[in-house]
Amino acid sequence: MTLRLGVNIDHVATVRNARGTDYPDPVRAALIAAEAGADGITAHLREDRRHITDADIERLSAELPIPLNLEMAATEEMLAIALRHRPHAACIVPEKREERTTEGGVDAAGLHNRLAPLVRELAAAQIRVSLFIEPAPAQIEAAIRLGAPVVELHTGRYAELTGDAQAAELRRLGDAAALAAKSGIEVHAGHGLTVANVAPIAAIPQVLELNIGHALIADALFVGLGEAVRAMRAAMDAARG
Numbered sequence: 001m002t003l004r005l006g007v008n009i010d011h012v013a014t015v016r017n018a019r020g021t022d023y024p025d026p027v028r029a030a031l032i033a034a035e036a037g038a039d040g041i042t043a044h045l046r047e048d049r050r051h052i053t054d055a056d057i058e059r060l061s062a063e064l065p066i067p068l069n070l071e072m073a074a075t076e077e078m079l080a081i082a083l084r085h086r087p088h089a090a091c092i093v094p095e096k097r098e099e100r101t102t103e104g105g106v107d108a109a110g111l112h113n114r115l116a117p118l119v120r121e122l123a124a125a126q127i128r129v130s131l132f133i134e135p136a137p138a139q140i141e142a143a144i145r146l147g148a149p150v151v152e153l154h155t156g157r158y159a160e161l162t163g164d165a166q167a168a169e170l171r172r173l174g175d176a177a178a179l180a181a182k183s184g185i186e187v188h189a190g191h192g193l194t195v196a197n198v199a200p201i202a203a204i205p206q207v208l209e210l211n212i213g214h215a216l217i218a219d220a221l222f223v224g225l226g227e228a229v230r231a232m233r234a235a236m237d238a239a240r241g
């Protein structure tokens, strides 16, 4: 099966907000990414609105020619926003105000009672629910109990490790992907992926979508966003092929 690329545009908004201007425009970036072969756009509306804003979500919902994946914390505020905009997908992530980026996965096992109504309400609104989790059997089993149709496996640790430790983490990701897929859950992956480290993750056959942001926006500074997306696609396709 082909591997989809979701382009996370949060850091276009990070640059914009650093100067309080109305540029660079994340919606313009999303349209360029779509043109270059992105299969979807991901945006994380954080509680502190440090990058993507409510107005961005409104415009993305109205203007995107490809599916929007809204990353959101498991809160009533975010649930209401998701239900208002009805994105194609909603990925539930843990969120800590002081973190630089999403550290670790959501504890699907420990938070069952808080997540269950959220998953139910999003699914009832035809929004495809994904849980961003660590590649651990207990988390997959919890996702199954919650009835989540999709899990996104956190590849941050894989991206940071090297050598044998990285190989071990890659095995953990492969095992988690196999366990989830065997139970009928669609498997996505993301965090910390770059053109240089994406191949082993793209080669995991059960993984159907990668969500990538920081490295693409960084590469875009030097080669342009369209070229950065095309290079990532090529690296993913080569690994899959």
Ligand code: PXP
Pocket (backbone or CB within 6 Å): 008, 010, 044, 071, 091, 093, 101, 102, 132, 152, 189, 190, 191, 192, 193, 211, 212, 213, 214, 215
């Ligand atoms: N997937 C999820 C659930 C995320 O929270 C993030 C970061 O916002 C990403 C993917 C993309 O990670 P990166 O920016 O490191 O590529």
